Amino acid sequence: xxxxxxxxxxxxxxxxAVMSFLNEATLRFPDAISLAAGRPYEGFFALDRIxxxxxxxxxxAREQGRDEAAITRELFQYGPTAGTIRELIARxxxxxxxxxAAPQDVVVTAGCQxxxxxxxRALFADAEDVLLVPSPSYTGVTGAxxxxxxxxxxxxxxxxxxxxAQVRATVERLRAAGRRPRALYLVPExxxxxxxxxxxxxxxxxxAVAKEYxxxxxxxxxxxxxxxxxxxPALKALDTDRRVIHIGTFAKSGFPxxxxxxxxxxxxxxxxDGSTRPLSAALADVKSMVTVNTSPITQAVAGGMLLRHGxxxxxxxxxAAAFYRANLRTAAAALxxxxxxxxLPVSWNEPDRGFFMVVTVPFEVDDAALEASARDYGVxxxxxxxxxxxxxxxxxxxxxxxxxxxxxxxGVHRLADFIEDRCAVPRYEEVDSLVA
Amino acid sequence: xxxxxxxxxxxxxxxxAVMSFLNEATLRFPDAISLAAGRPYEGFFALDRIxxxxxxxxxxAREQGRDEAAITRELFQYGPTAGTIRELIARxxxxxxxxxAAPQDVVVTAGCQxxxxxxxRALFADAEDVLLVPSPSYTGVTGAxxxxxxxxxxxxxxxxxxxxAQVRATVERLRAAGRRPRALYLVPExxxxxxxxxxxxxxxxxxAVAKEYxxxxxxxxxxxxxxxxxxxPALKALDTDRRVIHIGTFAKSGFPxxxxxxxxxxxxxxxxDGSTRPLSAALADVKSMVTVNTSPITQAVAGGMLLRHGxxxxxxxxxAAAFYRANLRTAAAALxxxxxxxxLPVSWNEPDRGFFMVVTVPFEVDDAALEASARDYGVxxxxxxxxxxxxxxxxxxxxxxxxxxxxxxxGVHRLADFIEDRCAVPRYEEVDSLVA
Numbered sequence: 001x002x003x004x005x006x007x008x009x010x011x012x013x014x015x016x017a018v019m020s021f022l023n024e025a026t027l028r029f030p031d032a033i034s035l036a037a038g039r040p041y042e043g044f045f046a047l048d049r050i051x052x053x054x055x056x057x058x059x060x061a062r063e064q065g066r067d068e069a070a071i072t073r074e075l076f077q078y079g080p081t082a083g084t085i086r087e088l089i090a091r092x093x094x095x096x097x098x099x100x101a102a103p104q105d106v107v108v109t110a111g112c113q114x115x116x117x118x119x120x121r122a123l124f125a126d127a128e129d130v131l132l133v134p135s136p137s138y139t140g141v142t143g144a145x146x147x148x149x150x151x152x153x154x155x156x157x158x159x160x161x162x163x164x165a166q167v168r169a170t171v172e173r174l175r176a177a178g179r180r181p182r183a184l185y186l187v188p189e190x191x192x193x194x195x196x197x198x199x200x201x202x203x204x205x206x207x208a209v210a211k212e213y214x215x216x217x218x219x220x221x222x223x224x225x226x227x228x229x230x231x232x233p234a235l236k237a238l239d240t241d242r243r244v245i246h247i248g249t250f251a252k253s254g255f256p257x258x259x260x261x262x263x264x265x266x267x268x269x270x271x272x273d274g275s276t277r278p279l280s281a282a283l284a285d286v287k288s289m290v291t292v293n294t295s296p297i298t299q300a301v302a303g304g305m306l307l308r309h310g311x312x313x314x315x316x317x318x319x320a321a322a323f324y325r326a327n328l329r330t331a332a333a334a335l336x337x338x339x340x341x342x343x344l345p346v347s348w349n350e351p352d353r354g355f356f357m358v359v360t361v362p363f364e365v366d367d368a369a370l371e372a373s374a375r376d377y378g379v380x381x382x383x384x385x386x387x388x389x390x391x392x393x394x395x396x397x398x399x400x401x402x403x404x405x406x407x408x409x410x411g412v413h414r415l416a417d418f419i420e421d422r423c424a425v426p427r428y429e430e431v432d433s434l435v436a
Numbered sequence: 437x438x439x440x441x442x443x444x445x446x447x448x449x450x451x452x453a454v455m456s457f458l459n460e461a462t463l464r465f466p467d468a469i470s471l472a473a474g475r476p477y478e479g480f481f482a483l484d485r486i487x488x489x490x491x492x493x494x495x496x497a498r499e500q501g502r503d504e505a506a507i508t509r510e511l512f513q514y515g516p517t518a519g520t521i522r523e524l525i526a527r528x529x530x531x532x533x534x535x536x537a538a539p540q541d542v543v544v545t546a547g548c549q550x551x552x553x554x555x556x557r558a559l560f561a562d563a564e565d566v567l568l569v570p571s572p573s574y575t576g577v578t579g580a581x582x583x584x585x586x587x588x589x590x591x592x593x594x595x596x597x598x599x600x601a602q603v604r605a606t607v608e609r610l611r612a613a614g615r616r617p618r619a620l621y622l623v624p625e626x627x628x629x630x631x632x633x634x635x636x637x638x639x640x641x642x643x644a645v646a647k648e649y650x651x652x653x654x655x656x657x658x659x660x661x662x663x664x665x666x667x668x669p670a671l672k673a674l675d676t677d678r679r680v681i682h683i684g685t686f687a688k689s690g691f692p693x694x695x696x697x698x699x700x701x702x703x704x705x706x707x708x709d710g711s712t713r714p715l716s717a718a719l720a721d722v723k724s725m726v727t728v729n730t731s732p733i734t735q736a737v738a739g740g741m742l743l744r745h746g747x748x749x750x751x752x753x754x755x756a757a758a759f760y761r762a763n764l765r766t767a768a769a770a771l772x773x774x775x776x777x778x779x780l781p782v783s784w785n786e787p788d789r790g791f792f793m794v795v796t797v798p799f800e801v802d803d804a805a806l807e808a809s810a811r812d813y814g815v816x817x818x819x820x821x822x823x824x825x826x827x828x829x830x831x832x833x834x835x836x837x838x839x840x841x842x843x844x845x846x847g848v849h850r851l852a853d854f855i856e857d858r859c860a861v862p863r864y865e866e867v868d869s870l871v872a
Contacts (some may be wrong), residue, residue, distance in 0.1 A: 295693060
């Protein structure tokens with residue numbers, strides 16, 4: 001039998017199980033209303049979309065003059081490591097984000113998660129290197145860091161999200177301790193898990209801090225497609241100094257089953273002999289040893305979706321964006337209805353975009369609380385402590401994306417019942433860990 | 437600008453580029469005959485297969501009584517980390533390989549490459565741990581080790597492939613030096629890159645060595661589906677001591693564009709508190725931080741392929757197996773025709789199964805030789821030095837899988853022209869590295 005201590009340290013770390021937990025909790029409690037995982041609403045799915053998008057992509061390829069053998073080869077055979085739909089993604093980024101990316105700077109990945117993993121692998125060389133993450137932070141980036149033995153340093157967020165002054169202070173403190181901050185991961189728009197979005201001045205200031213301290217910004221742009229017109233541009237669209245690696249995904253703007261993400265890296269690497277090579281090419285080499293290449297079949301489905309919608313994911317998601325924003329308002333209204341004049345010390349933020357919001361309660365929010373909520377009240381959510389959030393032991397994340405408006409309302413009321421009962425009972429029995 | 441020395445060491449290692457090179461060389465020299473990469477023959481591909489297999493899978497799901505919402509959710513939404521077609525794969529393994537695997541021991545991966553990466557990540561904990569690989573070895577396993585800073589020790593192969601006595605000697609030497617051999621990677625059937633297959637006694641002896649020295653065997657079974665009836669069983673089918681982690685892929689037996697692989701791990705992990713958990717569950721947690729989950733769309737296509745062929749990949753590949761075996765005979769015959777009585781010191785092995793064979797020539801086989809062969813003779817192949825093969829500087833790998841019999845014959849004749857000319861010219865100019 002294998003013993004845990006002889007295996008990689010990540011296996012004994014409970015945070016490694018969080019991703020599976022988030023994706024599988026709804027399977028464990030099928031009758032509970034899930035305000036837990038960041039899953040898109042299933043009313044936007046339809047089985048015939050797969051074949052429709054695929055056919056549309058094939059039609060486009062034929063119109064481009066490609067013959068059947070070449071098209072068949074693309075879908076069935078091994079193919080380019082960096083992807084088959086780089087150009088379509090570059091055109092989408094220009095149209096949707098005003099982000100000028102050369103197709104050769106794009107690497108298509110098996111979801112945003114693989115993009116995070118390969119970027120961390122390339123950038124982090126030794127034990128002195130540190131990855132900065134907001135606190136709280138998306139669990140995928142800290143999980144990837146755990147697998148690669150990359151040191152992570154949390155930067156506490158303020159009420160409006162990540163604060164450039166805090167980033168600066170953290171970098172200076174780490175440097176003084178002989179560490180080497182290499183990159184800062186962040187979700188500047190409709191953050192996971194808090195729902196907050198950075199202002200334009202904050203974005204510009206972060207770019208200035210990155211330049212000053214020679215660090216890279218890893219911009220996770222998963223939820224930006226749902227933001228209203230007039231929102232601040234992506235960091236990458238403001239980046240004049242090649243400071244930003246931009247990471248995106250079709251999981252929220254298309255559907256998760258595609259497992260298609262991408263990164264945009266326009267940085268250069270100077271070799272020992274003085275020659276240069278694109279970072280994107282080096283990242284593709286790393287990717288080749290993780291998944292060889294991304295399925296050209298699901299790339300074709302994603303490409304067909306782009307083509308169907310005039311190369312605009314924002315256009316494809318107009319209805320979805322309105323739906324999610326209405327759900328956020330519904331959740332906030334239900335919380336106000338229950339706690340606005342209850343006298344209980346329960347508060348929440350009110351993001352107007354994205355999938356998430358945060359509720360603060362007057363008791364410990366742990367696995368046992370979640371288990372009790374799911375089992376006895378029929379509602380799932382996520383303890384904020386899953387998100388590298390020191391000081392957030394009394395917070396929970398609500399995801400409103402997966403549900404109908406009526407389910408959101410009902411789910412929040414179930415949560416409110418749970419919270420009220422907890423507030424009434426100062427002590428409660430511990431139950432077995434849900435994640436264990 | 438980034439400098440190479442501040443990035444992960446793998447980026448400066450030329451072997452990291454081999455996978456992309458193998459997959460993209462045919463793109464660089466579109467008119468050359470490719471005896472290089474291990475790509476399946478495209479005559480077995482047809483565009484309508486994707487929809488046919490997918491439809492068949494959906495039909496099967498409906499027959500099982502699942503409703504449209506559940507099926508749509510499976511294909512579009514986030515899903516179980518370990519995969520949606522574990523049971524179908526377990527049934528195929530029983531039918532094709534006599535390998536008894538519980539569905540919960542199976543983890544579906546984004547190709548065999550991800551399976552290798554997550555297994556290495558889980559098993560290798562510190563700098564004393566060593567992965568044994570045959571020399572020569574498949575480049576995917578050494579590439580994954582490079583990304584994870586896992587130490588690799590080659591075990592020289594004999595004429596019939598990996599020799600248990602050599603494994604034993606290597607393990608003892610490493611232990612004496614204070615190192616800790618943890619696992620041996622191998623392709624026991626129709627090996628990549630040599631084409632050799634291990635005898636039944638050699639397999640049993642390797643299992644005994646693994647037990648004696650407490651190491652795991654990582655069995656890569658990618659090519660076994662093409663072997664004739666009566667071939668020795670998979671190591672995993674002979675494994676009575678949970679010594680083997682079995683790794684398979686649909687890339688050769690189905691098609692590479694699926695990017696579907698799988699692993700079978702029935703080992704247990706003993707935790708610090710004395711409780712146990714399945715290794716497969718821990719590997720799924722690792723996978724969740726690499727790619728979250730494998731696309732349920734391509735899993736459904738692979739599942740549909742299995743269902744179409746009575747859950748037998750061997751049945752699905754009867755024609756392909758005969759085709760590849762004939763191509764191996766064609767290549768050997770063409771080499772015999774050119775070199776059998778030429779007096780030149782050129783030799784080759786004659787595997788009767790799989791995709792590959794090895795040719796030994798009387799000159800250095802390097803990138804420059806390959807570049808010249810591709811450019812001036814119109815034929816691609818792979819220098820054996822790409823495969824961790826010390827002492828194989830004068831060998832090259834031929835892959836016969838990608839070509840028609842006539843192309844194989846013509847490719848080998850072009851290669852023979854190149855070899856003859858090289859033998860006639862003792863010195864030649866170096867040209868720029870092809871991989872550079």
